[in-house]
Amino acid sequence: MISEAQFQKELEIIITNAIREDVGDGDHSSLACIPETAQGKAKLLVKDEGVIAGIEFAKMVFAYVDKDLKMETLLQEGDPVKYGDIVFTVHGRSQSILKAERLVLNAMQRMSAIATKTRSFVDLLEGTRTKVLDTRKTTPGIRAIEKWAVKIGGGENHRFALYDMIMLKDNHIDFAGGITKAIEKTQNYLKEYQKDLKIIVEARDLEEVKEILQSQGVYRILLDNFDYEMTKEAVRLIGDQCQTESSGNINEKTIREYANCGVNYISSGALTHSVYNMDLSLKAF
Template identity: 80%
Template sequence: MITAEQFQKEVDLIIANAIREDVGDGDHSSLSCIPETASGKAKLLVKDDGIIAGIDFAKQVFAYVDPKMKVEVLIEDGATVKYGDIAFYVTGSSQSILKSERLVLNAMQRMSAIATKTKSFVDLLEGTNTKILDTRKTTPGLRALEKWAVKIGGGENHRFALYDMIMLKDNHIDFAGGITKAINKTKSYLKETGRDLKIIVEARSLEEIKEILKSDGVYRILIDNFNYEDTRTAVALIDSKCLTESSGGINEKTIRKYAECGVDYISSGALTHSVYNMDLSLKAV
């Protein structure tokens, strides 16, 4: 997994690029009618129910745009919110508040939606030993924020990208000439390059699981698109030799049943690719 320092660098890049994209050579709407010396105050108004996420990110945006702005946080990341709640107040240069507004809202609306959906999955898993994972099915350029939101919602992050964990999926296996060849080549590559990366291998059948188990050094087996009965059989076959993960179209209606099969993790791309933004507004007060 990536380090906290690497993750923060990703967040910093998102902020810098988003402000570049949105502001360009100036916020001419504000520059044309708001005096440079004007100061103001705005509130983050919640207009929906769910889990709030992105408060800390908003603070970073305001600090990037204008370090003199002050944020008074009333509701922390991960809290349950309802229509009419005020999450924070921001005071400072009116021009700076307006320059920051859209990035703060765009990010917080999406992050809150992801955190809300993740929390609903976490609640469905209550009482089991199974944890929910996100995937790499994220919005290009916004992965750090979306994975951050999953954590805020009580889920866990899968690998961040292609560089921090080995994941041998169906295409890797087929291109490499089979499961055993793919695993052996991977282990040799890691040894030759001096990398210490965990290995996950995807299985499409019980026979593939049996073949994976013949190799040492596999951290987790991805039990992909199995039905409940075969998932239970797969978990019994693996029998704590490595961790287990179910994936493949698992949704709110099926997640509990897959968890009850005994898997350690369930991964769901829906946490990040199938959400509806939470309604939030930044209003002058």
């Protein structure tokens, strides 16, 4: 996984680029009608229900726009919220609050939706040993905040990107000439370039699971689009030789049954690519 320093750098890039995109050469709506010295207050109002996420990111945005803006938080990351709740207040230069407004709302609406969906998956797995993972099926440019939201919702992060973990999927395997060759080539590559990266290998059926188990050094086997019976048999075959992960068209109706098969992880792209933003507003008062 990426380091905390790398993650913080990703957040800084998101904020810098988003403000560049949104503000350009100036927020002329505010500049035209609000004095530079005018002071104001605003509150983040919830108009929905779910799990709130992105409060700390909002702090970063406000600080980036104007270090003199002050936030008072009334709720914490991951708290359940309902219509009418106030998450935080912010006060300072009115122009600065308005400049930061849209980025704060866009990010928190998206992050809260992801955290809410993740929490629903986590709750469905209560009492099992299985943990929920996200994927790389994220919105280009804002992966860091989407994966942050998964953590806030109680899930765990899969690899952040292509560079922090090896995942040999069907296309890698086919291009490499088969599972065993793909694993051997990968291990030789890691040794040659002195990289310490975990290796996950995707299996499409039980025969591929058996072939993967013949190689040493595999961290996790990804059981892709297995049905329940195949998953149970794969878990039995794998035992404690490596971790197991189920993926592929798993939803709220099926996730518990896959967990009952005994897998360590269930990964779902739906956590980040199929959510509806939480309705939030930043209102002056």
